[in-house]
Amino acid sequence: MPVTADLAITLDGYVAGPNVSRDNPGGDGAERIFDWIHTLASWRERQGMTGGDENRDSELVREWFDATGAVVMGRTMYDLGEEFWGDNPPFRTPVFVLTHRPRPTLVKEGGTTFHFVTEGIHSALERARAAAGDRNVDIGGGADTVRQYLAAGLVDELQLHVVPVLLGGGLRLFEGLGDAGRRDLEQVGAVETPLATHLKYRFVG
Template sequence: MIVTADLAMSLDGYIAGTGVSPDNPGGDGAEPLFEWIHNLASWRERQGMTGGEENRDSELMREWFDATGAVVMGRMMFDTGEEFWGDNPPFRTPVFVLTHRPRPTLVKEGGTTYTFVTDGIHSALEQAKAVAGGRNVDIAGGASTVRQYLAAGLVDEMQLHVVPALLGDGLRLFDGPGLGPRRLEPVRVVDTPLAAHLTYRFAT
């Protein structure tokens, strides 16, 4: 079991556009970050749909799904994504939502449950590890949540899907205090027409 973070990013370092809200979860101008995913066969399977492209990008997405046993996300990501994901979310695993606003656990179709954690990032991670069944725990986002786990040295591997687009403005993953200098070891580089998929392991 390792702790991962898996995010799409523009060439100029943005993981969301400006004006992120529940009605605009990716932010303004962020379509290139996510549109490459929507026709992948592995993504469509997770949405309960058929068809789609079977290619290297789809294989990488399926690999992530199969390797992930639990997910941690921030409340903003949950609030902006809940309506889009609907009653049968693509996670198919327990999801732990960091929040200051407690609410009862939500049980969705397909094995996704949302547990709302009010006592911090370490508690959420330990709860996720306890139910991951030996598979990985993924820190899904948003940027603030991933940065907290990075700053605490709790992420083992990071996979960035760098899409060939410039957003010019928006939400950067690596901005903000607390990250400090870190060494990373390249694990894998997969180049496709849709994205450059970069996997790094944090050096110990």
């Protein structure tokens, strides 16, 4: 099954605002990138909440959740999100955290288990593939982790939820890829809604 990266992104290419910190995990202006997803029924279900909007955006997010059998993320994303996620994180799958600081496996409610991997991106992906079975492995972030997997040619599919916002600063998804970023893609999906334009690509060659 494919390795995916599924991210909300501004029209000018940012996946987080400036001044990212534990108290400000999405950076300044992050609400302009992510507010659209927080109202969706499928997102709210994953947070243990009820209600929300049932629309095409919600369907696409639910499809992403249902297709994902394991997640890889960086230690910074884990550290920034740990307090926000609490005891019942929304992943509901094994999560493999890239880190230089070993830590015992952490089992949470709802089916999320955090495994801390010190052997690099290939080891984390190999373990995630084994855990995911016949479902996708999603490279969950942050931006630097996604760039590492893109640069290594390890991402098969890229889905971008392009929000109609110009942020003007922050963390760019494709910053600094250089020659490693010169790859061809084919578009395999495009859905336009008032909230975002959902674009899905497959890497070729």
